[in-house]
Amino acid sequence: MPIEILMPALSPTMEEGTLAKWLVKEGDTVSSGDVMCEIETDKATMEFEAVDEGVIGKILIADGTEGVAVNTPIAMLLEEGESADDIGKSPSKQDAKPKEADAAPKADAPAQAESSATKASAAPQKDGERIFATPLARRIAADKGLDLSRIKGSGPHGRIVKADVENAKADAPMPAGAGARPAAPTTPTPVSADAVIKMYQGREFEEVKLDGMRKTIAARLTEAKQSIPHFYLRRxxxxxxxxxFRADLNKQLEHRGVKLSVNDFIIKACALALQQVPDANSVWAGDRTLKLKPSDVAVAVAIEGGLFTPVLKDAETKSLSTLSAEMKDLAARARDRKLAPHEYQGGSFAISNLGMFGIDNFDAVINPPHGAILAVGAGVKKPIVGKDGELGVATVMSVTLSVDHRVIDGALGAQLLNAIKDNLENPMAMLA
Structure with missing residues (x-):
């Protein structure tokens, strides 16, 4: 029987993606390892390889299709002795094992019976007309007690996707007797897009379509700010x-083409501080915390339309020059959207530096499941009172540590921030 090739989960958080470009066509023979298509996730464009050999019998999802849910059939693979005429003749597509799904497993993927082309799209009917929705959208609608027939789909061909259900108004209840749990809204209903557009009627504006990255940023940071009990420490x-010290080091390293930045010292200072205050090197894991041994430090990198937070693993063991080179490489590939998921996922702590943009100080939002994030402002000349009571001038940098109170209490957070401060004000000790 022809095999369904399913939309893969290219990262643990991926729920849908854009099928950017097919690199094969119907009738082409593919072998294991052959690149079949390019798929855009919320973070990057990645190649999807075949895991079996066969002939592409039918392409089900066209180039450029957005909002393709994970585990949706995107093509049919013919095995030896099969032809395109065999597609659709099998008694039940659920009998065909979707071998491509094994290449990128997803923990909460629906059962195979749910992943056939028909069942993945079909929802309850309205006036005899089928309603198209992804399985995930149907589950969320059932949990929220929403009637899919009253929700407008934004996916391909009007299919209802996750975002449509999450943004649906609470006044679209499931019909009586449908067996779904009643909606129990716990937060205010956000202002709808239609209401906002109506508010600005008569004013000149341009609608800017959100790409996958911006949608993900909006969703994750909203969730983070609503669900994480932030508190803030400033120094x-x-x-x-x-x-x-940096100027002296850069002179010595000039012949090697190395130029250390202040940010390199900040990364090293934070990595060492997480070792000096090990209880703060922790993340939130739902019903427990995970205390990490290595210092895996994420650093926010601004790119066009959003940001990445590539992770410098084992940062406490690396030299300043190694951290500098690794950070430059990660930042360059982040801007080209060429990072692999394992390079921007994980870590226990993050750094967001807006000092280079002239920002004196700010409060950063924690990137879950991290326990804290350090917001770094610009270093500026300021008057200070010395230890002897005399007035002087110093270059002062303001930092704010945003802390998840579920993971780190106030006193522990203060110890961590003090350790970061001590490391930066005594830079030679970081090389010991």
Whole structure:
């Protein structure tokens, strides 16, 4: 029987993607390892390889199709002795094992009976007309007690996808007797897009379509701010010793083509601080915390239309020059959207530096499941009172530590921030 090739989950958080480009056509023979298509996730464009050999019998999802849910059939693969005429003749597509799904398993993927082309799209009917929705959208609608017939789909051919259900108004209840749990809204209903557009009627504006990355950023940061009990700790850090030490090091490293940035020192200082205050090197895991041994530090990198947070693993063991080279490489590939998922997932702590943009100080939103994030402002000349009581001038950098109170209490967070401050104000000790 022809085999369904399913939309893969290319990262643990991927729920849908864009089938950017087919690199094969119907009738082509493919072998294991052959690249069949390019798929855009919310973070990057990645190649999808075949895991079996056969002939592409039918392409089900066209180039450029957005919002393709994970485990949706995208093509049919013919095995030896089969032809395109065999497609659709099998008694039940659920009997055909979707071998491509094994290439990118997803923990909460629906049962195979749900992944056939018909069952993945069909929902309850309205006036004899089928309603198309993804399995995930149907499950969310059932949980929220929403009637799919009253929700407008934004997916291909009007199919209802996850975002449509999540943004649906609470006034679309499931019909009586449908057996779904009644909706129990716990947060205010957000203002709808139609209401916002109506508000600005008569004013000149341009609608900007959200890409997958911007949608993900909006969803994750909204969830983070609503669900994580943030608290904030602030310190001023004097940088004069660091600036002098950095200048000396860069002169010594000039022949190797290495130029250390202040951000490289910040990364190293945070990595060492997580070792000095090990209880703070933790993440939230739902009903428990995970205390990490290595210092895996994420660093926010701005790219066009969004941001990445590539992770520098084992940062406490690496030299400043190694951290600098690794950070430059990750940042360059982030801007080209060429990072692999394992390079921007994980870590226990993050750094967001807007000092280079002239920002004095700000509060960053924690990137779950991290326990904290350090917001770094610009280093500026300020008057200070020295230990002897005399007035002086120093280069001062303001930082704010945003902390998840479920993971790190106030006193522990203060210890962590103090350790970061001490490391930056005594930079030579970081090389010991």
């Amino acid at each position: 001023d850090i004097q940088l004069d010793a660091l600036m002098s």
